[in-house]
Amino acid sequence: xxxxxxxxxxxxxxxxxxxxxxxxxxxxxxxxxxxxxxxxxxxxxxxxxxxxxxxxxxxxxxxxxxxxxxxxxxxxxxxxxxxxxxxxxxxxxxxxxxxxxxxxxxxxxxxxxxxxxxxxxxxxxxxxxxxxxxxxxxxxxxxxxxxxxxxxxxxxxxxxxxxxxxxxxxxxxxxxxxxxxxxxxxxxxxxxxxxxxxxxxxxxxxxxxxxxxxxxxxxxxxxxxxxxxxxxxxxxxxxxxxxxxxxxxxxxxxxxxxxxxxxxxxxxxxxxxxxxxxxxxxxxxxxxxxxxxxxxxxxxxxxxxxxxxxxxxxxxxxxxxxxxxxxxxxxxxxxxxxxxxxxxxxxxxxxxxxxxxxxxxxxxxxxxxxxxxxxxxxxxxxxxxxxxxxxxxxxxxxxxxxxxxxxxxxxxxxxxxxxxxxxxxxxxxxxxxxxxxxxxxxxxxxxxxxxxxxxxxxxxxxxxxxxxxxxxxxxxxxxxxxxxxxxxxxxxxxxxxxxxxxxxxxxxxxxxxxxxxxxxxxxxxxxxxxxxxxxxxxxxxxxxxxxxxxxxxxxxxxxxxxxxxxxxxxxxxxxxxxxxxxxxxxxxxxxxxxxxxxxxxxxxxxxxxxxxx
Amino acid sequence: xxxxxxxxxxxxxxxxxxxxxxxxxxxxxxxxxxxxxxxxxxxxxxxxxxxxxxxxxxxxxxxxxxxxxxxxxxxxxxxxxxxxxxxxxxxxxxxxxxxxxxxxxxxxxxxxxxxxxxxxxxxxxxxxxxxxxxxxxxxxxxxxxxxxxxxxxxxxxxxxxxxxxx
Ligand code: SF4
Ligand code: SF4
Ligand code: SF4
Ligand code: FES
Numbered sequence: 171x172x173x174x175x176x177x178x179x180x181x182x183x184x185x186x187x188x189x190x191x192x193x194x195x196x197x198x199x200x201x202x203x204x205x206x207x208x209x210x211x212x213x214x215x216x217x218x219x220x221x222x223x224x225x226x227x228x229x230x231x232x233x234x235x236x237x238x239x240x241x242x243x244x245x246x247x248x249x250x251x252x253x254x255x256x257x258x259x260x261x262x263x264x265x266x267x268x269x270x271x272x273x274x275x276x277x278x279x280x281x282x283x284x285x286x287x288x289x290x291x292x293x294x295x296x297x298x299x300x301x302x303x304x305x306x307x308x309x310x311x312x313x314x315x316x317x318x319x320x321x322x323x324x325x326x327x328x329x330x331x332x333x334x335x336x337x338x339x340x341x342x343x344x345x346x347x348x349x350x351x352x353x354x355x356x357x358x359x360x361x362x363x364x365x366x367x368x369x370x371x372x373x374x375x376x377x378x379x380x381x382x383x384x385x386x387x388x389x390x391x392x393x394x395x396x397x398x399x400x401x402x403x404x405x406x407x408x409x410x411x412x413x414x415x416x417x418x419x420x421x422x423x424x425x426x427x428x429x430x431x432x433x434x435x436x437x438x439x440x441x442x443x444x445x446x447x448x449x450x451x452x453x454x455x456x457x458x459x460x461x462x463x464x465x466x467x468x469x470x471x472x473x474x475x476x477x478x479x480x481x482x483x484x485x486x487x488x489x490x491x492x493x494x495x496x497x498x499x500x501x502x503x504x505x506x507x508x509x510x511x512x513x514x515x516x517x518x519x520x521x522x523x524x525x526x527x528x529x530x531x532x533x534x535x536x537x538x539x540x541x542x543x544x545x546x547x548x549x550x551x552x553x554x555x556x557x558x559x560x561x562x563x564x565x566x567x568x569x570x571x572x573x574x575x576x577x578x579x580x581x582x583x584x585x586x587x588x589x590x591x592x593x594x595x596x597x598x599x600x601x602x603x604x605x606x607x608x609x610x611x612x613x614x615x616x617x618x619x620x621x622x623x624x625x626x627x628x629x630x631x632x633x634x635x636x637x638x639x640x641x642x643x644x645x646x647x648x649x650x651x652x653x654x655x656x657x658x659x660x661x662x663x664x665x666x667x668x669x670x671x672x673x674x675x676x677x678x679x680x681x682x683x684x685x686x687x688x689x690x691x692x693x694x695x696x697x698x699x700x701x702x703x704x705x706x707x708x709x710x711x712x713x714x715x716x717x718x719x720x721x722x723x724x725x726x727x728x729x730x731x732x733x734x735x736x737x738x739x740x741x742x743x744x745x746x747x748x749x750x751x752x753x754x755x756x757x758x759x760x761x762x763x764x765x766x767x768x769x770x771x772x773x774x775x776x777x778x779x780x781x782x783x
Numbered sequence: 784x785x786x787x788x789x790x791x792x793x794x795x796x797x798x799x800x801x802x803x804x805x806x807x808x809x810x811x812x813x814x815x816x817x818x819x820x821x822x823x824x825x826x827x828x829x830x831x832x833x834x835x836x837x838x839x840x841x842x843x844x845x846x847x848x849x850x851x852x853x854x855x856x857x858x859x860x861x862x863x864x865x866x867x868x869x870x871x872x873x874x875x876x877x878x879x880x881x882x883x884x885x886x887x888x889x890x891x892x893x894x895x896x897x898x899x900x901x902x903x904x905x906x907x908x909x910x911x912x913x914x915x916x917x918x919x920x921x922x923x924x925x926x927x928x929x930x931x932x933x934x935x936x937x938x939x940x941x942x943x944x945x946x947x948x949x
Contacts, residue, residue, distance in 0.1 A: 338848075347850025349857045361838055361853040369849070584843075 179245040188241040195236040209330040210237035226251045267303035276383035277391035284395045288381035316366025319445040327384040333376035342563035345370045372441040390426035405740040406443035407725045410659040412734030417745045434535035440556035452708040459719040479765035481701045489679035490517035493689040494661030497730030503756035511763045518675040522661030523636040533654035543627030545573045549635025549658030552581030590616045596641035666733035688724040721752040802840045832863040868910035877916035879923040891938035
């Protein structure tokens with residue numbers, strides 16, 4: 171039989187054109203009919219275990235779960251028939267009584283309108299106003315608070331297993347599982363160890379999909395219902411992946427970060443992007459400071475800028491270092507300020523690595539997850555571009571071949587079907603003849619192994635880090651055209667910086683301007699100069715050694731763009747309003763240039779940063 | 784319920800385990816990620832129980848997530864995570880046995896042998912379990928020691944018999 175392109179069904183009397191292969195629940199949702207569901211989640215494979223979505227389907231003897239039941243032409247569905255509603259109420263009552271849901275203590279609980287708990291919402295919707303079977307307080311349900319960022323309260327767990335599936339299917343981390351059976355069934359980590367001691371990497375994907383208050387975020391709990399907060403789509407500046415985020419803010423405070431399901435990271439984030447951003451930070455710098463009698467003393471913008479401008483004018487040569495975390499606009503203004511105003515080419519990035527050369531067809535993040543053969547050359551994505559690391563693990567679970575080429579051990583070694591050294595894949599690496607070691611036309615066995623693996627695959631992806639030799643590049647260029655390439659760039663916006671001509675390099679000059687943004691030193695020491703200006707959001711070892719300190723915006727206050735590993739320009743949206751006394755970097759540079767005696771126009775800066783995109 | 788135990792101790796009275804015995808099993812099921820049940824059965828046949836170390840060993844070698852092994856091992860009653868005694872004592876506490884004195888026998892196990900239900904003696908001689916109906920209600924109260932059924936059992940007799948076992 172040939173599958174019809176459209177399947178016509180009727181739900182609650184409404185005619186719906188569904189796509190073949192859709193479930194009743196999906197088809198109804200597309201038509202704006204919401205069928206209650208708890209274990210089902212649009213981004214997880216359905217498993218049909220909670221029975222809340224049972225609906226009446228004509229010609230079916232019993233009620234059927236809408237979340238797993240496929241549509242068929244002519245199907246007639248009633249989602250709120252007396253029979254369906256009666257069964258749904260009963261299922262909800264049993265779920266409420268399986269554990270002890272004392273809603274009034276739960277951060278998700280609210281009124282019929284404001285509750286964030288999917289279970290409580292259904293309780294209101296179906297008029298459950300008391301416990302039919304009583305809460306189950308026979309058991310002292312454990313709370314596991316051994317993880318830094320979020321807590322698990324088993325009393326509120328409805329065993330929907332969304333968390334388990336998220337950990338398996340999205341994070342591919344396989345920490346969570348289910349132990350025992352029947353009324354003893356519990357969610358557990360690994361072989362029933364505490365979460366904090368388990369293989370959990372705190373990516374928080376399970377937290378994001380939990381329908382109840384069982385998984386609770388420590389920082390945002392009790393700080394506002396969904397109806398009281400603002401959700402803004404933005405991009406994580408934690409690393410070069412540039413994951414899409416949804417920032418949850420209230421009263422100009424960042425409460426929580428969630429993964430954007432629609433972005434390339436498909437809802438996933440790493441612990442850096444989800445949790446570290448809301449952790450407490452060092453003291454914020456609110457006003458400019460100038461070193462007076464050995465001490466940094468707060469002063470006005472005008473005084474600090476005039477003082478710094480004087481120092482820069484006097485200096486024979488001024489050097490500049492900028493953080494690769496800054497958006498294109500700030501970097502463009504910085505580069506422009508050095509080239510046009512200070513007439514200096516001594517400008518580069520504070521740290522990081524030259525982004526690798528561009529090769530062949532660029533890959534997008536989804537290509538990694540969907541690939542059937544992944545080659546990882548140099549770099550360590552499980553550490554430096556974590557979400558990419560998880561996408562690789564996901565592909566591994568779907569039987570992709572994994573090839574790791576690296577001279578150092580990496581976190582993905584145990585997943586590798588083939589493990590090679592870099593010299594194995596350089597064209598002259600394996601010549602049997604000493605005198606031919608440097609000729610390029612001889613093929614190392616590594617190269618032929620790599621070629622064979624890639625040729626046999628349908629959707630091969632090569633991920634490659636920096637610092638590769640020309641011979642390795644030559645080997646990669648010789649791979650079949652179907653390969654997609656993804657550079658493992660270090661430094662959030664190192665790609666954008668490189669397009670502006672800014673790379674990590676030593677800079678010379680007796681005065682130094684360091685544009686830090688909200689970066690932190692992490693042990694790195696600034697080069698010593700006669701005069702140092704540090705523009706930074708936070709107090710750190712860098713600001714303590716400076717002669718002039720200027721405030722800076724943090725990532726959540728900045729506006730602009732970054733370029734991620736896919737080479738895409740992503741908008742950096744302001745999520746919070748900066749304190750009144752803190753200005754954008756480009757604005758500071760304009761003010762400074764005027765005081766130096768050259769007025770940089772804003773058009774100039776925006777033209778440059780536009781040219782980058 | 785108390786917090787889950789920490790992942791240490793092999794439940795083997797500190798005696799070292801030779802996990803390389805499992806290699807032939809893992810070789811046999813190589814590449815069959817869904818062969819969790821046969822792998823665990825064969826492991827239990829080899830070691831007598833499923834020590835944590837063995838589950839971890841299998842997880843790493845066969846690349847099966849640890850939670851999956853643990854989930855299956857705790858789902859089926861045929862699997863044991865703790866080393867068992869040489870003799871298995873099952874006392875029936877079904878309705879017939881219960882009314883005819885099973886609680887006294889259970890009590891005697893605790894008082895006479897220091898064995899609570901589900902426990903194993905420190906010398907790994909006896910493991911004691913409570914079951915519900917062994918199908919010999921006519922002989923109630925009944926105990927099954929290894930494969931042998933003892934009927935109309937008095938507490939003293941039970942304790943003496945068990946003490947006499949090697
Ligand atoms: S913790 Fe949350 S997501 Fe996981 S099973 Fe319980 S209710 Fe479902
Ligand atoms: S935080 Fe991530 S790794 Fe940890 S249990 Fe949840 S989904 Fe799994
Ligand atoms: S992988 Fe990078 S961009 Fe994505 S959440 Fe983590 S730090 Fe942020
Ligand atoms: S949502 Fe369909 S069974 Fe849970």
